[in-house]
Amino acid sequence: MSVTVRVPSALRKLTHGRGELEAEGATVRDVLAHVGRENPDLLARITEEGGELRQFLNVFVNGTDIRYEKELETPVSEGDEVSIVPSIAGGRE
């Protein structure tokens, strides 16, 4: 399956300036691995060494948070849009 991966502008230094990446895969895990082959710095920022998503990192498939689906095993279909968005938060302890 060919999908589009969208990266916020703040992280484009890690993708050679690209905000839109094409990737292949049957699941989100496949897609992130595919993207990571050409963009290892991005992969390192969004996943732990074991391949799991880092804390405070959100991934959406067509706008649906994969936490409400099957996490990294969420299936993707041809033409889907996978978006990577770190959490935006703060405050005092």
Next chain:
Amino acid sequence: MIRTPSRVTGWAWFEEVGDAVVAEARAAAAEEACGLLVGRRSAEGVVLVTSIVPTPNTEPPERRRNRFMIDPLRLLEVEKSLRESEEEVVGFYHTHPDSEPVPSPVDRRFMELWPHTVWVIAGFTRGSEPPRIRAWCRDPEPGGSVREIPRADPPTGHVRGARRDSGGVTGGAKGPGRVLNEAEFPSGKRKK
């Protein structure tokens, strides 16, 4: 085209943008207000904020006095709306209802996730009015530190009408640094 983010060397915003952030800070009163900063980057790494998009603080009500969170889907919506423009989400703002506009330890933890991004904080220190405003950035290198970004004056002669974008306000603010030149920033429609 949108420039690949590089080290942020300075920031500026138009007066109405600053006024809008202060208005949001006052309206939120004892709770933290927050939102997105939209703008452009110069080749030298100066970020020009041209508008804000206020966003709901999605923390539970009892936590909003000292915590904020922005719905990531709102960021996706705004970035989508900017795809054909030269502008991008260049940062975030939030308010400190009763403390200095200095990143807290929690702020710093999340700043680490957002390199090359401006974090503007409006802080009411001991009831100060208007709030004090400072901007910060975390350098992307491993172990990079959080540093304050020097403020510049916005380009002169730049005229913008006020715009509201789902509650967002745009506009024009005078800062105490060097005056930027409009030609430093990309303009016009982005080519597909």
